[in-house]
Amino acid sequence: MSRNASFAARSYRTHGIVLRTYKLGEADRIIVMLSPEHGQIRAVAKGVRRTSSKLGATLEPFMLVDAQIVHGRTLDIITQAQLQRPYGQLIAADYTLFTTANVMAETAERLTQTDDESSAVQYRLFHGALAALSRIQHNPSRVLDSYLLRALAAEGWAPNFSECVKCGRPGPHASVNIVLGGSVCVDCKPSGSLSPGPSAVMLLAALLAGDWDLIDAADMADQRAASGIVAGYVQWHLERALTSMRHIERTT
Numbered sequence: 001m002s003r004n005a006s007f008a009a010r011s012y013r014t015h016g017i018v019l020r021t022y023k024l025g026e027a028d029r030i031i032v033m034l035s036p037e038h039g040q041i042r043a044v045a046k047g048v049r050r051t052s053s054k055l056g057a058t059l060e061p062f063m064l065v066d067a068q069i070v071h072g073r074t075l076d077i078i079t080q081a082q083l084q085r086p087y088g089q090l091i092a093a094d095y096t097l098f099t100t101a102n103v104m105a106e107t108a109e110r111l112t113q114t115d116d117e118s119s120a121v122q123y124r125l126f127h128g129a130l131a132a133l134s135r136i137q138h139n140p141s142r143v144l145d146s147y148l149l150r151a152l153a154a155e156g157w158a159p160n161f162s163e164c165v166k167c168g169r170p171g172p173h174a175s176v177n178i179v180l181g182g183s184v185c186v187d188c189k190p191s192g193s194l195s196p197g198p199s200a201v202m203l204l205a206a207l208l209a210g211d212w213d214l215i216d217a218a219d220m221a222d223q224r225a226a227s228g229i230v231a232g233y234v235q236w237h238l239e240r241a242l243t244s245m246r247h248i249e250r251t252t
């Protein structure tokens with residue numbers, strides 16, 4: 001009885017999506033998982049690199065699993081996992097989907113490294129984007145762009161593509177300034193702004209809002225321009241986040 005009680009206290013059950021895995025020792029793997037309730041989980045799955053391991057096939061990147069996890073002395077240990085949605089299987093079969101999902105997973109991992117408060121939202125966004133990718137209803141690059149903008153917005157870095165971020169004049173405007181966080185009108189436009197044109201800026205607003213009718217109808221040049229701006233925006237914020245994290249580590 002007491003043994004069971006102490007096991008229950010040391011263990012928990014959660015569902016989550018595998019972000020990535022890496023090798024540990026001879027036969028084990030570290031599984032990095034995103035859970036809506038527990039945020040980012042880093043736990044060991046023992047013996048999973050043996051071909052006979054059923055757990056190994058379940059704990060692959062992008063699988064949605066239901067896992068039983070025990071708190072260990074240094075690292076948590078995954079003792080059981082049941083497959084709930086085999087997104088990983090569908091995504092790993094297609095190179096474009098796989099590389100797209102990897103960029104999403106890397107971003108999700110970075111954004112949930114320190115902050116548990118937003119993990120439920122981050123989980124929902126990541127899950128939604130993975131599901132959309134595996135259905136192949138939309139261009140994978142647009143699923144990625146929309147995911148990236150929304151994941152950053154959930155951390156409080158929502159860009160504004162509807163009005164001028166300096167004077168508030170309603171858009172769509174032709175220019176975007178990444179550092180200022182959105183579109184800028186002709187009068188406010190600082191040097192160093194990008195000018196993809198109003199239809200690309202409208203596409204950016206649609207990607208942020210998840211307005212798929214507009215996204216799917218966008219022309220190729222606008223899609224490319226919007227993608228470049230999303231990539232720049234993500235890079236700028238993640239680098240700043242990383243720098244401030246290093247600063248926190250140094251000062252505390």
Ligand SMILES: [Zn+2]
Pocket residue numbers: 164165166167168169184185186187188189
């Ligand atoms: Zn302005």
